[in-house]
Amino acid sequence: MARNGQRLRELSLRDLTVDDGFWNERLRLVTDEMIPYQLDTLMDRVPGAPPSRCVRNLRIAAGLEQGTFEGFVFQDTDLAKWLEAVAYSLTRKPDPALEKTADELIDLVCQAQRADGYLNSYFSTLHPGHQFCNLKEGHELYTAGHFIEAAVAYFEATGKEKLLVAMCRFADLICRVFQSPEYEDAVPGHEEIELALMRLYETTHRERYRAMAYDFINRRGTTDYLSREAEMPRFIDVWHDRNPYIPEYGQAQAPVREQTAAEGHAVRALYLLSGMADAAGSYEDEGLLDACRRLYENVTQRRMYITGGVGSSGTLERFTADFDLPNDSAYAESCASIALAMFSKRMARVTGEARFMDTAELALYNTVLAGVALDGKSFFYVNPLEVTPSFCKPATDKAHVEPRRRKWFGCACCPPNIARTVASVGGYVFFTGDGELRLNLFIGGTYKARLGETPVTVTVQSELPWKGRVSLEVKARECLEGRLLIRIPDYAENPRFTLNGASLDPPVEKGYAVLELTGWSARASFDFDMPARLFYADPRVPADAGKAAVKKGPLVYCLEETDNGETLSGLQIDPEEPLSERFEPALLGGVTVVEARGQRTVWDGGLYSAKPPGRTPATLRLIPYCFWGNREPGEMAVWMRLKC
Ligand SMILES: [Zn+2]
16 A cells, blocks of 8 residues: 555645646636537537437436437436536636536436436336346446546535435445345446445445445456346346357456456446555555556556557457557547546555556546547547548448547547546646645646645646646645655656755655655755657557657657648658757647658659659658647658658
8 A cells, every 4th residue: 555554635626726837728628618518419409419318318317308218328427427527617617607507407317316216317218127137238337437426526516415415325226236135246337336436435434335346346257147137037138239248348357356457348447447446445455456556567568559548449449469559440549548547546546656647647648638629629539549531431440530520429428528537637636645745747736735734735836748847835824744745757857856945866755756844835846857759669569660659748749741741651750860849839729849850752653663762851740649630630640660
């Protein structure tokens, strides 16, 4: 565990105000664009976007409207994630009109809830009496998990208990049902309820929620319940999917403690791992934590794109095999990187090791942010590392890859998930522990916490992700005594620290520099170099062989056709030449552009030719991957061929 068994905690979003040159605009987008836009989509008010029917379905379930449920079995979750994003947004920018709308939608959710606590508009309207009869496909526990997360967030943000009380009733029903003999070996098809019940336990301190989460985790891989389900009397088809259940797809190939590789559906796997990390920390279960470590290493050392994307296969949205990371047919769902950030943050919190935050930061700054356009109104579900738009044809192995963000999706898990994640990014910045504060992500703002018994206010200024310059001021009404720990990220070169104006060479503990604070206030700074660097891949990744990518600090860079002309595959980067950087305030809202020297192929043959290609010198211009696809549609590539 973290340090002598101590518990690290995140700050409440009510105790922080992000004020940061990079993130302010991202947070503004959530509040001013994504939340209103997504409400319009949930209420089917956006011309040209696929109808969501989300709110309408709940109105039908509540008896307020006639009609038939439409959409996916988990359609309710789009509203749950939207409510969670609203909760976080209200902590940043109070908005009585928005809060009133959210309250009304919570009223609707409560009206759609059945007397026994059950909530799911699909089953309630189409198949009443068949709840929890198809856990493999039904997503009821996944949907419950998202509503529980929304309820906790809304309570924390507003102090209003209505949704929390309602979701406790649902959680109580889940505990009763899934502890009964009939369901004693049942597990969720799509994980999420585990981490949600842990969150509900942390808020309510009701032991039964934690115990149920732990049971679900411990049952997985030990039971054939999901294989037997179709023979049970109340079973009904949801997706008319007669394929046999594949245990690996649902992370059930072995008991979780014995698993050696992250398998199956990537979002499911990483939501499960998030719940496992929470439970491992809460129960001080070293065996479970060992499994989390093992699976984390497998994901990040063998199955993750350099962008923090995971789940490389468009078929079944799944992990495939070690080093199978194709760039142009990558799936890398936005939700999977969100889940990776959630899992990594939990691992940092439970273990006290800074290195897990490298992964959380990578996923957030690259794949998660790439998921939304600069206007907040279109989204990527799939996050390829290489795109040739004409190749992205239906009924091919790249059918899932889209060269442009879409207004919405029939299966719209990603857009509201991005909204709630970006809106809560301030929760990644600090952990508090016994007499210590830990700075994880370098995001400016004002953060209120306790250092020991002393309330403190920490003001952070950061020039990331463009420059490695961070300063902190800690103020208290009493004399300070405690430790300030600052994460040294994997990309920091030549780290330099000062405390109250004096340079120091602090000890490093689990990847954090440790500064001892005394006096009434303290000023600290952390400077480091983070020049753009070329990165190379393990040769066991065939897709990246003979290629390099550019990374600067947490940001991965890419080529776009707009800057480099067509046929990006004809460009080669010269690894012997230095990279140059330039901040361009007018480009994409202000970004640092990286330029590299190299060459361009000159081709005058047909499809094939015995004559070797010619070469001409070229300058390659790269922008941050998270901002790709915001100009004219065209080719994009993260990995570039090396000049040889
Ligand atoms: Zn998604």
